[in-house]
Amino acid sequence: MDMSNWEQKNLLSELVHGLKAAKHLQAELGTASSPPPPWLSSSSLCLTTEMRETLLHQIVSSYEKAILMLNGSNVVHSQTAEMVNLAANPVANNGKVPESPTSINGSPRSEEFIDVGGSKDYNLSSKKRKMLPKWTEQVRISPERGLEGPHEDVFSWRKYGQKDILGAKYPRSYYRCTFRNTQNCWATKQVQRSDDDPTIFDLTYKGKHTCSQGIPPRDKPDTTPNTTLINYQNDLLANLRTNLSVRTTNGIESDGFSFPVTPPFYSYESDFGNGGGTFCDMGNYSRPSDFTGLISTNTSTGSSPIFDVDFQFDPTAEINTGLHTFLHDSV
DNA sequence: CCAATTTGACCGGG
DNA sequence: CCCGGTCAAATTGG
Numbered sequence: 001m002d003m004s005n006w007e008q009k010n011l012l013s014e015l016v017h018g019l020k021a022a023k024h025l026q027a028e029l030g031t032a033s034s035p036p037p038p039w040l041s042s043s044s045l046c047l048t049t050e051m052r053e054t055l056l057h058q059i060v061s062s063y064e065k066a067i068l069m070l071n072g073s074n075v076v077h078s079q080t081a082e083m084v085n086l087a088a089n090p091v092a093n094n095g096k097v098p099e100s101p102t103s104i105n106g107s108p109r110s111e112e113f114i115d116v117g118g119s120k121d122y123n124l125s126s127k128k129r130k131m132l133p134k135w136t137e138q139v140r141i142s143p144e145r146g147l148e149g150p151h152e153d154v155f156s157w158r159k160y161g162q163k164d165i166l167g168a169k170y171p172r173s174y175y176r177c178t179f180r181n182t183q184n185c186w187a188t189k190q191v192q193r194s195d196d197d198p199t200i201f202d203l204t205y206k207g208k209h210t211c212s213q214g215i216p217p218r219d220k221p222d223t224t225p226n227t228t229l230i231n232y233q234n235d236l237l238a239n240l241r242t243n244l245s246v247r248t249t250n251g252i253e254s255d256g257f258s259f260p261v262t263p264p265f266y267s268y269e270s271d272f273g274n275g276g277g278t279f280c281d282m283g284n285y286s287r288p289s290d291f292t293g294l295i296s297t298n299t300s301t302g303s304s305p306i307f308d309v310d311f312q313f314d315p316t317a318e319i320n321t322g323l324h325t326f327l328h329d330s331v
Numbered sequence: 332c333c334a335a336t337t338t339g340a341c342c343g344g345g
Numbered sequence: 346c347c348c349g350g351t352c353a354a355a356t357t358g359g
Contacts, residue, residue, distance in 0.1 A: 126343070126350090159336055161351060174350070178335090190350090 011066055018062025025055045061135070124186055132186065132207035138194075139201050155213055157189055169195045177211055185211035 157175035164171050170193035177185040187207040194200035 158334090160353095162337075163349065163351095166348070172349085176351090188350095 014062050014066045018059045018066070021055045021058040021062065025052060025059070028052065028055075057133070057135070061137075129186070129206075134204065134206045136205070137203045139203055140197075140199050141201065153189075155187070155209060165192070167195075168192065170198075177209060177213075179211040179213070183211040185209055187211075 156178045158178045158180075159173055159175050161174035162171050163174070172190055172192045175189040175191065177187045179185045187205070187209045189206070190202075190204040192202040192204070194202060
């Protein structure tokens, strides 16, 4: 059977979807004060910040799904049906969940609870909770992996409830971010096994993670440098310098890029580079990788161009472990 | 001992 | 009052 081929197709389309959204956003960011590229209809310019956030979410979600697929689960269907903050934005939406994933809707602002360092702001009122962004995915579990649940997830969740739902065969379970108390992170997730196809699970996410998900809190204004971390970074840098080559098919248009976008760590000030290429750091998906590369020298010899890349860690970045795969889309 | 899960109670919206 | 969502005490498990 051609199951793997089918999975690959899904994976590819997911990545393409994410890339398209990324490029859309890239174009938008790049054309803030310059003429629009010809391949963009003028109607898609001048996005609102909500639209940008939606695009960002699509990007992140696509990569998450793609990685889920690589982990053995099958994402059957998903849509970013963002519920909108109706109270604060009553005109933007007539109160219905958009049925088409292509329709872009505003997304709520939920910035006020990201206060990590200081006061513990518990008690998010139920009204405010309702205004958190919400989206769903459907995931099919693969038989050989853990037979219960698609609970392969980037984040760590803590189950806090389970309920029998009215017309449903299977109970619904409720999860919240493990770091709700410690880091004031209000992301939640519901898991509902499908009635008709027990291998399909409906996942409903509510709220974005504001936690650093397992990353030890950054050393405060501590003057003693974290030598372990620095050594590790140097090792990784050396490793990258010796082992990484960037190949392009049509020559490189940009002379620099950065790829701090390792889902689910949103980096709103990320810069996708200015050329035709987009570099995506897949990382090992457990730590944010926040470093940039500068193409300095072209040591290419003929058919397969190879560029020297100088990497530099963002000093505010966390360490990253594992291997990296860099995809270059050169269209 | 500590942290995660279980499970009935509780609560608020419709 | 019903239903879905959350809380929290008890239990489990490492």
